[in-house]
Amino acid sequence: MTTVFISGLGLIGSSLARIMQQIDTDTTVLGADPNDDTSQFLLAQGVIDARTTFAEGSAKADVIILAGPVSVITKQLAALADLPLKPNVVVTDVGSTKRQVMAAAKPLQKKGIAFMGGHPMAGSHETGGRAGRVNLFDGAVYFLVDGSQRLEQRQLFQRLLAPAQLRWVTIEAEQHNQLVSQISHVPHVLAATLINTAVAELKNDPVGLKAAAGGFKSTTRIAASDPTMWTAIMLSNTEAITSQLDDYIATLTKIKTAIAAGDEPQIHDFFEQAQRTRQQLDRTTEEG
Numbered sequence: 001m002t003t004v005f006i007s008g009l010g011l012i013g014s015s016l017a018r019i020m021q022q023i024d025t026d027t028t029v030l031g032a033d034p035n036d037d038t039s040q041f042l043l044a045q046g047v048i049d050a051r052t053t054f055a056e057g058s059a060k061a062d063v064i065i066l067a068g069p070v071s072v073i074t075k076q077l078a079a080l081a082d083l084p085l086k087p088n089v090v091v092t093d094v095g096s097t098k099r100q101v102m103a104a105a106k107p108l109q110k111k112g113i114a115f116m117g118g119h120p121m122a123g124s125h126e127t128g129g130r131a132g133r134v135n136l137f138d139g140a141v142y143f144l145v146d147g148s149q150r151l152e153q154r155q156l157f158q159r160l161l162a163p164a165q166l167r168w169v170t171i172e173a174e175q176h177n178q179l180v181s182q183i184s185h186v187p188h189v190l191a192a193t194l195i196n197t198a199v200a201e202l203k204n205d206p207v208g209l210k211a212a213a214g215g216f217k218s219t220t221r222i223a224a225s226d227p228t229m230w231t232a233i234m235l236s237n238t239e240a241i242t243s244q245l246d247d248y249i250a251t252l253t254k255i256k257t258a259i260a261a262g263d264e265p266q267i268h269d270f271f272e273q274a275q276r277t278r279q280q281l282d283r284t285t286e287e288g
């Protein structure tokens with residue numbers, strides 16, 4: 001019998017709950033979220049077995065999953081250090097950045113409570129518990145950052161999520177933050193920039209963005225994501241994101257110069273290199 005407590009029943013927290021309800025082992029999923037509508041919906045759907053307060057859910061749990069924005073996760077890690085918990089509980093999170101989270105977990109770990117950082121590399125631009133899905137993470141990479149968890153605690157967590165057939169990858173917090181900045185955080189800034197720039201430039205155009213084809217829409221899909229979540233990400237991975245944005249600005253300047261100079265071979269090389277890599281990405285993803 002395992003009791004799981006999930007704080008934050010949004011897209012990610014509720015999807016984890018949906019997966020855990022699939023397994024045969026006797027598992028009770030407790031949930032807490034300030035949003036009454038989602039909490040009641042998830043309770044009625046049987047996605048969570050009971051709605052609790054943060055303190056009550058934490059006290060009863062064998063596994064605690066913090067699934068709010070990163071800014072909330074760091075505050076809750078501090079709060080957990082002062083709450084009564086089961087001695088064998090393992091605490092984990094799903095936040096998109098890991099350095100601040102691992103640092104915030106130190107006081108908890110000093111009290112002898114096991115913590116393990118986590119980050120599923122799947123999701124969507126949609127938000128909230130109603131948008132969660134049981135198959136949201138199917139086959140995705142799930143980063144784990146070693147904290148103070150014991151092997152059996154890690155294995156328990158992995159068993160709870162077995163139906164999703166995740167690809168578990170252990171990584172250091174710093175390497176994680178650099179990597180996800182490159183493949184997720186900076187692309188997010190660029191997608192929002194594409195939208196904001198286009199709308200400003202086209203404000204007097206009667207057709208404007210309405211003429212956008214699939215390319216613009218797929219390149220900018222993630223710009224529809226929740227601004228609170230993404231602000232927390234920017235503020236907790238600032239160094240990697242700003243340094244990589246400098247590289248993007250340099251690359252944009254280089255291609256702008258080539259276009260202005262009519263440098264056909266350089267322009268062609270730029271797109272050819274991108275085409276080769278992007279096609280390869282589809283092949284490796286399809287192979288899993």
Ligand SMILES: NC(=O)C1=CN([C@@H]2O[C@H](COP(=O)(O)OP(=O)(O)OC[C@H]3O[C@@H](n4cnc5c(N)ncnc54)[C@H](O)[C@@H]3O)[C@@H](O)[C@H]2O)C=CC1
Nearest residue numbers: 008009010011012033067068069070095096123124127128
């Ligand atoms: N959206 C995505 O695709 C992915 C998000 N993440 C990370 O997962 C976390 C959650 O993101 P989403 O589920 O997408 O966001 P979401 O906005 O769908 O859900 C967040 C939930 O946290 C709740 N919340 C806010 N303050 C709270 C508090 N004090 N106590 C308890 N709950 C609280 C909100 O009411 C909301 O239901 C974030 O840290 C994000 O960086 C990780 C992977 C993918």
Ligand SMILES: O=C(O)C(=O)Cc1ccc(O)cc1
Nearest residue numbers: 096120121122123124125222
């Ligand atoms: O919407 C998408 O495709 C995403 O890439 C979602 C996402 C958002 C944040 C993460 O930390 C990981 C994945």
